Amino acid sequence: MVVIYIYMSDLNKHFEPKNLSDKVALLFTKFLRLLADTFFKKRYGHRAVVLETIAAVPGMVAGMLVHLKSLRKIEDDRGWIKILLDEAENERMHLMTFIHIAKPTAIERFIIMIAQFIFIITYGIIYLASQRTAHRIVGYFEEEAVISYTEYLNELESGAIPDQPAPEIAINYWNLPLHATLKDVVRVIRDDEAGHRDVNHSFADIINLRKRKELINSKRNKDQKQDGEKILDQ
Ligand SMILES: [Fe+2]
Numbered sequence: 001m002v003v004i005y006i007y008m009s010d011l012n013k014h015f016e017p018k019n020l021s022d023k024v025a026l027l028f029t030k031f032l033r034l035l036a037d038t039f040f041k042k043r044y045g046h047r048a049v050v051l052e053t054i055a056a057v058p059g060m061v062a063g064m065l066v067h068l069k070s071l072r073k074i075e076d077d078r079g080w081i082k083i084l085l086d087e088a089e090n091e092r093m094h095l096m097t098f099i100h101i102a103k104p105t106a107i108e109r110f111i112i113m114i115a116q117f118i119f120i121i122t123y124g125i126i127y128l129a130s131q132r133t134a135h136r137i138v139g140y141f142e143e144e145a146v147i148s149y150t151e152y153l154n155e156l157e158s159g160a161i162p163d164q165p166a167p168e169i170a171i172n173y174w175n176l177p178l179h180a181t182l183k184d185v186v187r188v189i190r191d192d193e194a195g196h197r198d199v200n201h202s203f204a205d206i207i208n209l210r211k212r213k214e215l216i217n218s219k220r221n222k223d224q225k226q227d228g229e230k231i232l233d234q
């Protein structure tokens with residue numbers, strides 16, 4: 001029982017915004033959530049297909065930008081590139097799985113094309129302007145993904161949406177038992193989303209800490225310079 005409680009509390013984790021960057025990230029996420037809720041309502045399979053096409057973008061964009069920065073500045077990436085590219089690959093596998101559950105309609109295919117175009121540019125610009133906000137946005141996106149997959153799971157468990165055998169691609173990718181069903185697939189995908197949420201929130205925290213250290217150091221240097229000038233004046 002205790003184990004279940006810890007597990008559930010871990011799933012429902014929410015990062016309270018602490019500064020302007022966090023608040024912008026949360027607001028941006030809530031706005032997109034509203035759009036998704038209005039468009040998809042309870043069509044969870046379609047929602048998953050369309051949103052996973054977008055979810056697989058940030059890891060690739062961020063991975064590429066960190067890679068280029070590492071080349072430009074000739075500095076170590078601290079393992080970030082691999083983590084980000086793995087995230088993109090994992091999100092793409094979510095898409096490859098859900099395409100066996102729901103086929104996008106013509107209008108959804110059109111939305112996927114437009115959304116990818118807009119999102120690559122928007123996320124790239126946000127990442128270049130504020131890497132911290134960009135990771136916080138993904139952290140909040142993933143919080144919403146966990147909520148959506150929990151809702152999907154509830155519908156499957158209540159029978160409102162009929163369960164079905166897990167697609168073979170999912171059984172192979174997550175090493176699921178051969179008799180696994182869609183419920184099991186949604187559970188493992190939700191765990192993946194919770195993992196991405198934690199990684200991206202902690203990336204934003206690391207950048208936050210780095211920025212604070214830089215601020216303290218520059219203030220200390222300024223104070224030391226002013227003290228030195230005072231001594232010279234005396
Ligand atoms: Fe996903």
Ligand SMILES: [Fe+2]
Nearest residue numbers: 055142145193
């Ligand atoms: Fe995700």
